[in-house]
Structure formats: C-alpha cells, structure tokens
Amino acid sequence: MLEYALSFLILAGAIFTFIGSLGLARLRDFYTRLHGPTKATTLGVGCLLIASSLYFNSQGEGISLHEVLITLFLFITAPVSAHLLAKSALHQHLPQVGDKKKPARDN
Amino acid sequence: MSTRLLPHPLLTPALTAVWLLLNNSLAPGHLLLGALLGWLIPLFTLQFWPETVRIRQPWVLLRFLGVVLFDIVIANLAVARLILGRPSRLRPAFIEVPLALESDLAISLLANTICLTPGTVSALLSEDRRVLLVHALDAPDPAAVRDQIKSRYEAPLKAVFESC
Amino acid sequence: MLSLVIPIAFTLVGAAVALSFWRLLRGPSAPDRILALDTLYVNTIALLVLLGIHLGSALYFEAALLIALMGFVGTVALCKYLLRGDIIE
Structure with missing residues (x-):
C-alpha cells in the first residue's frame, strides 16, 4: 500500500517537474514562461520531497522530517524569485506576445 | 518585561522548530539548544524586525x-x-x-x-x-x-x- | 514497483534538465537565462532527492538544502544586478 503511494508521489513529482521545464522551453514570451517553473516545478519537487520523507520513515530508522524543511523553503522562495524576475523583465521592457495583435495595453 | 525579553513571540517557536527539523531529532539537548537559539536570535536581530506580527483571528x-x-x-x-x-x-x-x-x-x-x-x-x-x-x-x-x-x-x- | 518507477522518474527529470539547459543556451534575453538557471537549481534538487531514494541514503539531504539556499541567493543577486546594475548598494 505504502509502496503504491510512494510510486504515485514520485511519478507525479517527476511529471510536474518535466511539465514545468516543458513550459519553460515551449511557451512564447518571457512572462508566460515564468508560470511553468514557479508553479509546476515547485509542486513537483514538493511531491518528490514528501515521497523521500515517507520512504525514509518506512525504513524504520526513526522519523525523518527534515525534507519538510526544503519543501517549506522552496514554497517560500519560489514566489519571491518569480516576482523579482518579472520585475526585472518589466524593467528591461521585454516584449509581450499579445503586443503585435493588440498594441494598446491599458496604462 | 515580556516584550523586552521576548520581542517576537511567534518567531521563537518557529526558529526552534527549524532547528529541530535541521537536526532531525527531538533529543533534549537539541530541544534546549533550539530554544536558546530561538530566544537569542530575535534579541540580536531586533532592529531588522521593526513591526511585531499579531494574528487576530x-x-x-x-x-x-x-x-x-x-x-x-x-x-x-x-x-x-x-x-x-x-x-x-x-x-x-x-x-x-x-x-x-x-x-x-x-x-x-x-x-x-x-x-x-x-x-x-x-x-x-x-x-x-x-x-x-x-x-x-x-x-x-x-x-x-x-x-x-x-x-x-x-x-x-x-x-x-x-x-x- | 519502486524499482520500475524510479528509472522513469530519472528519465523525466533528466529531460527537464535538458529542456532548461536548452533555454539557458538559447536565451534570448537575460531574465530568460536567469529563469532557466533557477529552474536548473530546482531540477537538481529533484535529481538529488531521487538519487537519495534510489540509494537508500539520507546523505544527500544536506547537498539538496545547500543547493536550495545558494540557488535562491544567486537568483536574487542576478535579478538585483539587472534591476540596479549593482548588487551591493
């Protein structure tokens, strides 16, 4: 039973990590590319870390919770770096995809 | 008194919990050291935390x-x-x-x-x-x-x- | 079951690293490259955690924690450089 839960978590984590990078490689302007790594990759690595914590708990060498620390840290820092990246992209006036079709952006 | 000795009541347990998670143990020694760090670090970094966090609900x-x-x-x-x-x-x-x-x-x-x-x-x-x-x-x-x-x-x- | 899933997971995360690396090389702008580097850090954490499960060793936890810390600080420093042209104000 535990093994199935572990396998599911590992697989889900790997798939989310892959989708995050796929979004980074595939989408067409910087602002949309930003969404993949900040959300999908963070949740993917979170799933993998929880799987690791479960795995080491099931090995019978005492409780292992320090993976939770990395998960928390990632969930706090990923939005901060995303915000800073978006800010520096706006600072550099990177083009947006929709600009060609409808050039009038409000403001 | 309590505000001067314990300026951020929420930061202390959070730091202690992080210390225990880092060491991955609940041994009394780590508990004591974690509590000490959780008490001292807010005292020494007081000027970086100007506003006190208060949770109402x-x-x-x-x-x-x-x-x-x-x-x-x-x-x-x-x-x-x-x-x-x-x-x-x-x-x-x-x-x-x-x-x-x-x-x-x-x-x-x-x-x-x-x-x-x-x-x-x-x-x-x-x-x-x-x-x-x-x-x-x-x-x-x-x-x-x-x-x-x-x-x-x-x-x-x-x-x-x-x-x- | 686990011995079947872990190689698949390694393949997927490896492909993620390759895709991020492609974006790092291709650009086209500086924030794109920083974003690719940030994604590479997080993917490396995923690879290390998988390796830890695969080998059954908790040794790699410290490396993953350090990579998480250094990656975040690096990203913030590079963004600050783009925003201000200077890291230490």
Missing part, C-alpha cells in the same frame, strides 16, 4: 492556509493543461489589482499567494503601495481574476493581520 488564518493549499494543487493541474495545450491559444494579460492592505507582511503574503495560485504571477508593486500589477497566463476575463484575488485571498489576509 487564528481560525481564519488556518482556513486561508487550507484554501491556499487546495488552490495550489488545482492551479498546478490547470497550468499543466495550459502548457500542454497549444501556446497560440493562450490569452496572457496584465491585470492591475488595487490593494486594500497596508502592512508589509500582509502585502508580501498576498504577493506570494498570488504567485502560487491559479495562473498568476505578481510582477510589480507601485511606489505608493496601492496597486499590484499581476500577470495572468490565460485570462479571457481580467475583471473576474481581479475580483477573485480580492475576495478569495485579500479579504482573509486583511481580517487576520489588519482588522482593528
């Missing part, structure tokens, strides 16, 4: 955390579907969200929440802290996204950190 905060965790999972499924779909069908948009929050902590928590939940990344806070510029991955209706952010995330944060 803990239940609202807990419910908010539950809503955010649920939304993170939903958001990831939605973003994964959008990434796997055709990129030319996305309708990205910049949305301006007027802020009712005033404290630093509440604004940064709101910005972090926006980054982690459905298809939006906070991009820029205006100089006068009144408007947050948000980028949405796929927003056919920007006004709906703005209303959702205001009612779903901003209202609980205001109730927890700023109701007086």
Whole structure:
C-alpha cells in the first residue's frame, strides 16, 4: 500500500517537474514562461520531497522530517524569485506576445 | 518585561522548530539548544524586525492556509493543461489589482499567494503601495481574476493581520 | 514497483534538465537565462532527492538544502544586478 503511494508521489513529482521545464522551453514570451517553473516545478519537487520523507520513515530508522524543511523553503522562495524576475523583465521592457495583435495595453 | 525579553513571540517557536527539523531529532539537548537559539536570535536581530506580527483571528488564518493549499494543487493541474495545450491559444494579460492592505507582511503574503495560485504571477508593486500589477497566463476575463484575488485571498489576509 | 518507477522518474527529470539547459543556451534575453538557471537549481534538487531514494541514503539531504539556499541567493543577486546594475548598494 505504502509502496503504491510512494510510486504515485514520485511519478507525479517527476511529471510536474518535466511539465514545468516543458513550459519553460515551449511557451512564447518571457512572462508566460515564468508560470511553468514557479508553479509546476515547485509542486513537483514538493511531491518528490514528501515521497523521500515517507520512504525514509518506512525504513524504520526513526522519523525523518527534515525534507519538510526544503519543501517549506522552496514554497517560500519560489514566489519571491518569480516576482523579482518579472520585475526585472518589466524593467528591461521585454516584449509581450499579445503586443503585435493588440498594441494598446491599458496604462 | 515580556516584550523586552521576548520581542517576537511567534518567531521563537518557529526558529526552534527549524532547528529541530535541521537536526532531525527531538533529543533534549537539541530541544534546549533550539530554544536558546530561538530566544537569542530575535534579541540580536531586533532592529531588522521593526513591526511585531499579531494574528487576530487564528481560525481564519488556518482556513486561508487550507484554501491556499487546495488552490495550489488545482492551479498546478490547470497550468499543466495550459502548457500542454497549444501556446497560440493562450490569452496572457496584465491585470492591475488595487490593494486594500497596508502592512508589509500582509502585502508580501498576498504577493506570494498570488504567485502560487491559479495562473498568476505578481510582477510589480507601485511606489505608493496601492496597486499590484499581476500577470495572468490565460485570462479571457481580467475583471473576474481581479475580483477573485480580492475576495478569495485579500479579504482573509486583511481580517487576520489588519482588522482593528 | 519502486524499482520500475524510479528509472522513469530519472528519465523525466533528466529531460527537464535538458529542456532548461536548452533555454539557458538559447536565451534570448537575460531574465530568460536567469529563469532557466533557477529552474536548473530546482531540477537538481529533484535529481538529488531521487538519487537519495534510489540509494537508500539520507546523505544527500544536506547537498539538496545547500543547493536550495545558494540557488535562491544567486537568483536574487542576478535579478538585483539587472534591476540596479549593482548588487551591493
């Protein structure tokens, strides 16, 4: 039973990590590319870390919770770096995809 | 007395918990050392923490955390579907969200929440802290996204950190 | 079951590293490259955690924690450089 839960978590984590990078490689302007790594990759690595914590708990060498620390840290820092990246992209006036079709952006 | 010896009552248990997680043990020695660090670090870094955090309605905060965790999972499924779909069908948009929050902590928590939940990344806070510029991955209706952010995330944060 | 899933997971995360690396080389702008570097850090954490499960060793936890810390500080420093043209103000 535990093994199935572990396998599911590992697989889900790997798939989310892959989708995050796929979004980074595939989408067409910087602002949309930003969404993949900040959300999908963070949740993917979170799933993998929880799987690791479960795995080491099931090995019978005492409780292992320090993976939770990395998960928390990632969930706090990923939005901060995303915000800073978006800010520096706006600072550099990177083009947006929709600009060609409808050039009038409000403001 | 208690405010001078224990300036940030919430920071101390948090630091102790981080120390215990780092060492991955609950041994009495680590508990003692963690508690000592949790007491000393806020004292020595007092000038970096100008405002004291006060939580008014803990239940609202807990419910908010539950809503955010649920939304993170939903958001990831939605973003994964959008990434796997055709990129030319996305309708990205910049949305301006007027802020009712005033404290630093509440604004940064709101910005972090926006980054982690459905298809939006906070991009820029205006100089006068009144408007947050948000980028949405796929927003056919920007006004709906703005209303959702205001009612779903901003209202609980205001109730927890700023109701007086 | 686990012995079947772990190689698949390694393949997927390896492909993620390759895609991020492609974006790092291709650009086209500086924030794109920083974003690719940030994604590479997080993917490396995923690889290390998988390796830890695969080998059954908790040794790699410290490396993953250090990579998380250094990656975040690096991203913030590079963004600050783009925003101000200077890291230490």
